[in-house]
Every structure is written in structure tokens, then in C-alpha cells.
Amino acid sequence: MNSYDVVVVGAGPAGMACATEASRAGLSTLVLDEQPRPGGQIYRDIEVSDPGRRALLGKDYGEGARIAEAFRASKAEYRSGAVVWNIDSEKRIDYSAGGRSHSVQAKSLVVATGAIERPTPMPGWTLPGVTTVGAVQILLKTSGIVFEDLVLVGSGPLLWLAATQMIAAGAPPKAIVETVPRSRYREAARHFAKALRGWRYLAKGFAMMRAVKKAGVPVHSDAADIAIEGEIAVTAVTFTSGGTRQRIETAHVALHQGVVPNQQITRLMNCKHRFDDSQRAFLPVVDESFETSIPGVYVAGDGAGIGGAKSAEMRGRLVAMRIAEKVGNRAGEAAKLRTELAKDAAVRPLLEALYAPAADVLAPADATMVCRCEEITAGQIREAVALGAPGPNQVKSFLRAGMGPCQGRMCGLAVSEIIAAAKGETPSTVDYYRIRPPLKPLLLSELAGLGAEEPREAAE
Amino acid sequence: MSSDALVLGGGLVGAATAYGLAREGLSVTVLDEGDVAFRASRGNFGLVWVQSKGDGYPDYAIWTRRSADLWPSLDAMLKEETGVSTAYEKPGGLHFCLSEEELENRKALLARLHNVHGAANYGARLVDRQEVREMMPEIGPDVVGGTYCEHDGHASPLYLLRALHDGIKRRGGRIVADARAETIARDGEGYAVKTPSGTYRAGRVVLAAGLGNKALGKEVGLDLNIAPLKGQILVTERTKPRLNMPTHVVRQTGEGSIMIGDSHEDVGFDVSSSSDVMATLAARAIRMFPFVKDLRIVRSWAALRIMSPDGYPIYQQSETHPGVFSVNCHSGVTLAGSHALALAPMIAKGALGEELAAFSARRFDAPAN
Amino acid sequence: MPQRIDGSGETVRFTFEGREVAARAGETLAAALIAAGETTTRDSVVSGAPRGPFCMMGVCYECLVEIDGVPNRQACMIVAEPGMTVNRQTADEVVA
Numbered sequence: 024m025n026s027y028d029v030v031v032v033g034a035g036p037a038g039m040a041c042a043t044e045a046s047r048a049g050l051s052t053l054v055l056d057e058q059p060r061p062g063g064q065i066y067r068d069i070e071v072s073d074p075g076r077r078a079l080l081g082k083d084y085g086e087g088a089r090i091a092e093a094f095r096a097s098k099a100e101y102r103s104g105a106v107v108w109n110i111d112s113e114k115r116i117d118y119s120a121g122g123r124s125h126s127v128q129a130k131s132l133v134v135a136t137g138a139i140e141r142p143t144p145m146p147g148w149t150l151p152g153v154t155t156v157g158a159v160q161i162l163l164k165t166s167g168i169v170f171e172d173l174v175l176v177g178s179g180p181l182l183w184l185a186a187t188q189m190i191a192a193g194a195p196p197k198a199i200v201e202t203v204p205r206s207r208y209r210e211a212a213r214h215f216a217k218a219l220r221g222w223r224y225l226a227k228g229f230a231m232m233r234a235v236k237k238a239g240v241p242v243h244s245d246a247a248d249i250a251i252e253g254e255i256a257v258t259a260v261t262f263t264s265g266g267t268r269q270r271i272e273t274a275h276v277a278l279h280q281g282v283v284p285n286q287q288i289t290r291l292m293n294c295k296h297r298f299d300d301s302q303r304a305f306l307p308v309v310d311e312s313f314e315t316s317i318p319g320v321y322v323a324g325d326g327a328g329i330g331g332a333k334s335a336e337m338r339g340r341l342v343a344m345r346i347a348e349k350v351g352n353r354a355g356e357a358a359k360l361r362t363e364l365a366k367d368a369a370v371r372p373l374l375e376a377l378y379a380p381a382a383d384v385l386a387p388a389d390a391t392m393v394c395r396c397e398e399i400t401a402g403q404i405r406e407a408v409a410l411g412a413p414g415p416n417q418v419k420s421f422l423r424a425g426m427g428p429c430q431g432r433m434c435g436l437a438v439s440e441i442i443a444a445a446k447g448e449t450p451s452t453v454d455y456y457r458i459r460p461p462l463k464p465l466l467l468s469e470l471a472g473l474g475a476e477e478p479r480e481a482a483e
Numbered sequence: 484m485s486s487d488a489l490v491l492g493g494g495l496v497g498a499a500t501a502y503g504l505a506r507e508g509l510s511v512t513v514l515d516e517g518d519v520a521f522r523a524s525r526g527n528f529g530l531v532w533v534q535s536k537g538d539g540y541p542d543y544a545i546w547t548r549r550s551a552d553l554w555p556s557l558d559a560m561l562k563e564e565t566g567v568s569t570a571y572e573k574p575g576g577l578h579f580c581l582s583e584e585e586l587e588n589r590k591a592l593l594a595r596l597h598n599v600h601g602a603a604n605y606g607a608r609l610v611d612r613q614e615v616r617e618m619m620p621e622i623g624p625d626v627v628g629g630t631y632c633e634h635d636g637h638a639s640p641l642y643l644l645r646a647l648h649d650g651i652k653r654r655g656g657r658i659v660a661d662a663r664a665e666t667i668a669r670d671g672e673g674y675a676v677k678t679p680s681g682t683y684r685a686g687r688v689v690l691a692a693g694l695g696n697k698a699l700g701k702e703v704g705l706d707l708n709i710a711p712l713k714g715q716i717l718v719t720e721r722t723k724p725r726l727n728m729p730t731h732v733v734r735q736t737g738e739g740s741i742m743i744g745d746s747h748e749d750v751g752f753d754v755s756s757s758s759d760v761m762a763t764l765a766a767r768a769i770r771m772f773p774f775v776k777d778l779r780i781v782r783s784w785a786a787l788r789i790m791s792p793d794g795y796p797i798y799q800q801s802e803t804h805p806g807v808f809s810v811n812c813h814s815g816v817t818l819a820g821s822h823a824l825a826l827a828p829m830i831a832k833g834a835l836g837e838e839l840a841a842f843s844a845r846r847f848d849a850p851a852n
Numbered sequence: 853m854p855q856r857i858d859g860s861g862e863t864v865r866f867t868f869e870g871r872e873v874a875a876r877a878g879e880t881l882a883a884a885l886i887a888a889g890e891t892t893t894r895d896s897v898v899s900g901a902p903r904g905p906f907c908m909m910g911v912c913y914e915c916l917v918e919i920d921g922v923p924n925r926q927a928c929m930i931v932a933e934p935g936m937t938v939n940r941q942t943a944d945e946v947v948a
Contacts, residue, residue: 059931109758109761139909140907151892153904154905166883166884170855255902256891256892396898410645413517413661414519420641423738427913454518460783463910466777
């Protein structure tokens with residue numbers, strides 16, 4: 024089995040920057056990533072998108088080219104199309120690539136698997152034609168695909184970014200249905216002074232809102248009780264806004280309630296997690312160098328708490344510096360990077376307060392489907408709690424919620440929230456699904472062949 | 484907080500016993516752990532399995548067979564009372580052999596069991612290469628034969644647990660989560676059990692806390708020599724119905740998933756690294772049923788079986804603390820019928836029956852031979 | 853209908869439910885299907901209800917299709933190749 028000083032999982036900004044920095048410090052480094060090309064979701068297809076498309080995606084997207092270029096020029100090994108399906112406590116990593124499973128040994132493991140979108144259970148959210156906002160951006164980045172009737176529903180910076188990108192691409196959204204309650208602005212205002220340190224983000228935010236206004240995109244604010252209609256596919260979105268029930272016909276709806284750390288690997292490894300009230304999500308507990316409760320396991324980027332692409336790049340570099348420092352290799356200067364990182368994070372409390380998830384999504388109606396794979400409703404989850412299920416793992420075994428192929432990624436956070444509310448507790452005490460291998464569904468034939476190709480070396 | 488009986492542990496063993504006690508008319512309180520408990524129950528493979536149980540231990544074979552015979556009633560009661568189906572089916576079960584040597588060993592085992600229990604009671608018979616294929620057309624070329632037993636079946640361990648919990652509640656029982664028993668003390672005529680969520684009192688106490696029984700037993704004069712044995716299970720994505728009956732290591736669930744596990748009797752199974760064990764289980768399953776190679780594993784489970792030194796259950800009433808009973812075993816699904824409908828009535832009456840004498844912890848006092 | 857904003861890239865042809873679909877070289881099956889107006893890729897194995905690509909990043913497993921006879925493959929993670937035979941995954945293929 025091959026062994027590396029550093030194995031990085033994920034080739035987004037954090038993973039690429041970490042690998043570049045680690046190999047610069049003389050550490051043997053391997054990057055494993057599921058996608059065919061580096062960039063992660065934020066810089067998806069950054070190496071191959073044409074200049075015109077890159078221009079309309081904005082300057083921040085273009086930043087990815089610099090990071091990817093440095094990564095490609097580094098000595099780090101890179102395996103694309105590599106799906107990690109198990110990591111044991113000794114940091115042996117099993118992954119699937121090219122139809123076979125392989126194992127590598129890491130001295131230090133860097134989890135750079137970023138974020139996923141928060142589950143957004145609401146009536147009709149499983150209908151074909153409904154996607155996440157991230158999906159809409161991916162379609163634009165990878166294929167230049169736009170929709171003439173796209174309705175964006177939810178809240179968060181990504182919602183506005185997607186809208187401006189669509190406008191730039193000549194296909195403004197049909198409408199934005201924003202779920203931020205009016206009272207939120209007052210609550211968020213107290214974070215404004217501090218956020219001024221991150222004025223560039225604020226300026227970008229205001230510019231996006233201006234662009235939407237200028238393009239004449241209808242914005243329905245303070246929307247609630249959202250339902251997506253349709254029999255076999257989406258036909259309309261309905262909601263209450265400004266005191267009246269409204270209905271917009273469309274075949275394409277994109278949902279967004281912010282992004283949350285992708286916890287699958289850190290949960291699998293039983294790293295300590297905590298519930299962050301401001302981000303309203305579980306975060307792995309990390310130290311100032313992003314090392315988890317398990318020595319030698321680090322989380323770089325959004326996986327350690329949402330900070331955005333710039334922060335992810337800096338955190339990736341910091342992790343590499345820390346690993347190098349520990350083995351006595353010459354590392355880069357971390358102090359300046361930390362200052363920059365703190366400055367970059369100044370805007371987060373404002374964003375987290377303003378764009379906290381909508382109440383409807385945290386507490387869906389009884390009839391709303393929460394687990395998409397096994398079709399389990401919020402009401403069934405509440406019944407299981409009434410039957411005595413103390414948390415998500417018992418709910419899972421009573422109902423099969425979280426047992427489908429997505430392995431709880433699309434429902435986990437929502438299930439923890441619903442159970443917490445039903446018990447009068449917080450997600451912090453209720454906790455989360457226990458995650459077990461394989462991290463992604465794995466062909467039995469491939470599993471059976473594990474180790475056949477690369478005989479494992481005898482223990483030293 | 485007082486009731487007739489306290490059951491310490493809300494897994495399959497505790498829940499089945501508690502449900503049975505509630506059926507006997509006792510007021511029951513189940514003191515359960517938190518969300519991460521039930522490891523053995525959640526990792527159960529789901530067989531109601533009679534064949535090959537009790538080699539050299541006829542009482543276990545009889546107790547197991549009795550449970551299998553009680554299962555249809557238990558299933559029907561739970562369905563009627565709770566509306567929850569345990570997905571119980573009794574199409575018989577097959578045990579396969581992948582080599583002539585395995586088959587010879589199996590033959591010898593069968594002969595031993597027949598000599599002790601008699602063929603009629605035991606019900607398993609040898610099936611050859613040809614007959615195995617007629618019974619299960621999906622079987623792979625490496626299978627040289629096996630044994631079939633009409634008393635075997637399977638059920639969903641998870642739905643069984645849910646139905647039992649539901650049944651206990653509907654019969655007025657209480658299930659308290661986050662109430663892992665810490666101490667047991669005499670309290671007047673009965674006992675007081677201290678937990679993080681309060682102290683509970685009852686005249687009868689059933690220790691059904693899995694591996695937790697070891698520490699609890701010490702408090703009531705029971706020296707329970709039990710240890711964990713890790714086992715692993717793989718679960719595939721759903722597929723159309725392919726298997727018409729359960730086998731000792733592969734079965735198809737009501738939802739269509741294929742479950743792959745290590746056999747109940749392979750008690751020496753060594754689990755050192757989970758990916759490698761998963762690979763071994765996968766390779767063996769493919770040899771038995773080649774079609775599974777194209778399915779994807781969506782979950783794997785590692786669970787800890789509760790093993791006594793000889794692998795058989797320990798049922799014991801404390802001599803120093805009368806009214807305190809201890810139940811220690813693996814195979815919580817197979818034995819659910821007996822636990823709910825045979826063991827619980829004995830506990831309700833206050834004494835274990837003669838048929839459980841062989842399962843006393845005292846059998847370990849003298850060196851076995 | 854979805855539109856493409858630029859004409860870059862070679863065309864790769866595969867079939868979906870017997871119909872020919874044009875993909876750009878290097879893009880995923882799911883992206884090509886959405887561009888072709890095909891938003892339904894499978895039926896739910898529980899209720900049979902129609903489902904389609906949701907996350908486009910390999911997380912939700914809603915875009916499962918049958919590719920060259922092999923079911924349960926993620927259309928959003930698999931790059932379109934010339935001549936692929938892709939079909940909707942119907943519930944009865946998976947479980948009756």
C-alpha cells in the first residue's frame with residue numbers, strides 16, 4: 024500500500040491550496056477528488072470553461088484559475104474521479120477509481136470536502152425540475168445552461184450570486200422568492216459595524232442586489248408557506264408574501280437556504296462535532312490549525328465551518344503549514360495569513376444572522392417529505408419521537424430515514440432539527456446520524472476485489 | 484416512580500421481554516440508553532434461525548425451536564396491536580456449503596443433531612447440488628450443496644424493535660430514554676434503580692442491558708461472564724425480488740435490499756479491519772449469489788454480539804436478590820418469540836422454568852468438559 | 853426550455869429512452885439531459901413518484917439512471933460518452 028505524508032480529500036480551493044503548500048514544504052502529497060477536473064463546486068470546470076463564460080461568472084470565479092494552476096504546477100499527486108468510501112482510525116483510505124478500489128496510507132489526513140446545501144424540505148421539493156441553487160450554478164459553469172423561467176427560492180448570498188450570473192448570461196430569473204423575514208434585518212444590523220472590515224463582501228452584495236433590480240427581476244420578500252406544485256414535474260411555486268397568496272408558473276425552481284459543512288468523513292471517523300448556533304449546523308471541533316479531535320486529521324475549508332472560497336484557500340495553506348511544522352519541515356509564514364483570515368471572516372456574523380435558515384424549512388409541516396430516498400415525512404419523524412426515539416439514530420432504525428443511497432446527506436440536518444424541536448431540545452443534544460462505510464454506494468464486485476490489485480504489505 | 488417490573492435495556496432482548504411482561508398484565512418500565520444504544524439490535528441480521536443451533540446443547544436447540552414456533556403468534560399480535568409489520572416470513576432457510584469439506588462437516592453436524600434431538604423435531608435435511616439449484620435458481624456454481632430447514636425464517640430487526648416499543652406503550656408500559664441504569668439497590672420489598680433521569684422502583688428487575696449486564700450483575704450477586712463479539716453486515720441498494728428464502732449469510736429484505744452478514748455460528752470470526760472484512764463478506768456473497776456483484780453496498784454495520792463462554796444464553800435469577808433476572812444472549816430476533824411469550828410469563832410468576840435450568844450462569848462455575 | 857449560452861465544445865451523442873441526446877464533450881449525462889429538457893431521470897423506489905437531478909454534485913442520488921444496462925448510476929457524476937444507452941430507472945427494475 025502506498026503511503027503519503029499528506030492525503031487531501033477534495034480538490035476545491037482548500038484542497039488545492041493545501042496540496043500546493045504541502046508539496047512546497049517537501050511533503051509527499053496525494054489529492055483524491057470525485058470530480059473529473061479540479062476546482063471543487065465553487066471553481067467547477069475552472070480549467071476548461073471558455074473565456075466568455077468565465078467573464079460572466081465574475082471575477083471571483085476567475086480566482087480559481089490561479090489556484091488550480093499552482094496546484095497543477097506543484098509536485099502533489101492528483102487522482103481525479105476518486106471516490107473515498109472508507110477511512111479507518113489508522114488513516115488508511117479506501118477509494119474507488121476507474122472501477123477498482125485502492126487503499127493508501129496517510130500520515131496526515133486533510134478533509135477538504137467543503138460544503139453541501141442545507142436540506143430544504145417543503146411541499147413538492149422532490150418534483151423533477153426542482154434543484155438546488157448550487158445545481159443551477161454547476162449547469163452554468165460546466166455547460167453554459169440557463170433557463171428562461173427559473174424561480175429562485177430561499178435566502179443567502181449564493182441566491183443573489185446565481186441571480187446576477189443568470190442576468191449576465193442573458194437569462195434573468197423569472198422571480199426571486201426570498202424567505203428572509205423583515206424582522207431579521209433589525210437582528211442582523213447589530214453585526215453591521217464589525218462586518219465593515221469585510222467591506223468588499225458587503226459591496227459585492229449590494230452590487231448584486233442592484234443588478235437584480237436593474238434587470239427588473241421581481242423580488243418577493245418575506246415569503247413564507249412555500250409550496251411547489253406539480254403532478255409529474257414542477258408547474259408552479261406558491262407562497263405568501265406581502266400578506267397575499269401568490270403563484271408563479273414555472274418548470275424550473277432552484278432552492279437555497281445556505282450551505283453547511285459536509286460532515287460525512289469527520290463523522291465516519293468519529294471526530295468530535297459541535298452544533299454552531301450562528302451557522303445553524305454541526306461543525307467538527309478543530310483547533311486554530313484546523314486539526315480535529317483526532318490527531319493528524321485536519322479539516323480545511325468550509326468543512327470546518329462556512330467561510331467561503333477565499334477563506335478556504337487560506338485555511339488549506341494554514342493546514343499544510345501546520346503539518347510541515349510538526350514534522351520539522353520549513354513552513355511558510357502563518358501569522359500574516361491568520362490576520363487575513365480573521366479579516367475575511369468579519370462579514371460572516373452579519374451574513375449568518377441575516378440569512379439564517381427559514382423557519383418553514385427547520386420545522387416542516389407533518390405532511391412534508393424530509394427523507395427523499397425513503398420518503399419519510401416530518402410527521403412520521405415526530406411520531407417516532409413520540410414513541411420514544413431519543414435521537415436520529417433510533418429514528419433511522421424505526422423509519423429507515425437516512426438509509427437510502429444519499430446516506431442521510433439530504434435529510435440529516437433537517438431530521439436532527441425536527442427531533443430537537445419535538446423533544447424541546449437543541450440539535451446539539453440530539454446530535455446527528457452515525458455515519459458508516461461506505462461513504463458512497465460501492466459496487467459489491469469492486470468491494471470484493473479490494474486489495475487484489477495491490478497486495479497489502481505486512482505490518483512492520 | 485414505581486412499577487411492577489423494570490427492564491434495564493430497550494434493545495430486542497429487553498423490549499421482547501418487556502412486551503411479554505406487559506401482556507402478562509404487569510406495569511412495565513423500560514430504562515433505555517440514549518440514541519447511540521441498541522448496537523446489537525441494530526446490527527442484527529434478521530434471521531429466525533433454527534437449523535444448526537445447539538450442537539452439543541440440546542436445550543438450546545429446543546429453546547430456539549420453541550421461539551421459532553412462537554414467532555407467528557408474536558408477529559400476529561404485534562401487527563394487530565400496533566399496525567407495524569415485522570416483515571416476518573417463514574419460507575424455510577438454506578445453509579450453503581462452498582466446498583466438499585464444508586459439506587462433509589455439515590453432514591456430520593446434522594447427524595449429531597439428529598442423534599440428539601431426532602429428525603422430526605429438528606427439521607433440517609441435506610440438499611445436494613441439484614436440489615439447491617432447484618430451490619434457489621440464483622445460486623452460484625461454487626455451491627456444492629447445503630442444508631434446508633423448514634422452521635427457518637426472517638424478519639426485520641428494526642421493525643420488530645419498533646413494533647415491540649409500540650406494543651409496550653400501547654399496553655401502558657413506559658420506555659424512558661437516556662436512562663441507563665447505574666446502580667441497583669434493595670428498596671423495601673423490591674429494588675430501586677438509579678439512572679441519570681431519576682430513580683425507578685419495582686419488585687421485579689430484568690437485566691437486559693446487553694454487555695452492560697456484566698457490571699449490573701455484580702450489583703446483584705450475578706457473575707456474568709459475557710464478552711463482545713464483533714460482527715459485520717453489508718446492505719445493498721434495493722433490487723427486485725431475487726431470493727425466495729433467507730440463507731445463513733445472504734437474505735433479501737422486504738424493501739428489496741440484499742443483506743450480507745457473517746453466519747450466526749461463525750463465532751470465531753475475526754474482525755481486525757473493517758474494509759477488509761467487508762471485502763471478505765462481499766467475495767463470499769458473490770460466490771453464493773453471483774448476481775449480487777452488480778449491486779451497490781449502501782451501508783455496513785458493525786455490531787457487537789453478546790457471547791457467553793460457550794456461546795449459549797444465560798438466563799438466571801439472582802439468588803441473593805430474588806426478583807432480579809438476567810437475560811444474556813445474541814440472536815435477539817430468533818429468540819424474540821421465546822422471550823416475549825415463554826420467558827416473560829416465567830419472570831412474571833417469579834421463577835424460571837425447568838427448561839431454562841441448562842442456561843444458568845452456574846454452568847460456568849466448574850470447568851466444562 | 854433550457855438554453856445554452858455558448859456554442860463551445862464538440863458534440864457527443866448518446867441515447868436516452870431511445871431518443872438521441874447531444875452532449876458537449878466533457879459534460880455529465882445529467883447536464884446534457886437537462887439541456888435537452890429531460891428533467892425526470894428515475895422513479896422513486898418507494899412510491900414510484902418521478903424524480904430528477906437535484907444537487908448536480910453527486911450528493912443526493914436523485915439522478916440515478918440505467919447506463920448500458922447497469923442501474924443505479926449517477927448521471928451527474930458520469931461524463932457522457934458517445935454511444936451510451938441511457939434509460940430512466942423505473943421502480944420495477946429495482947423493486948417490484
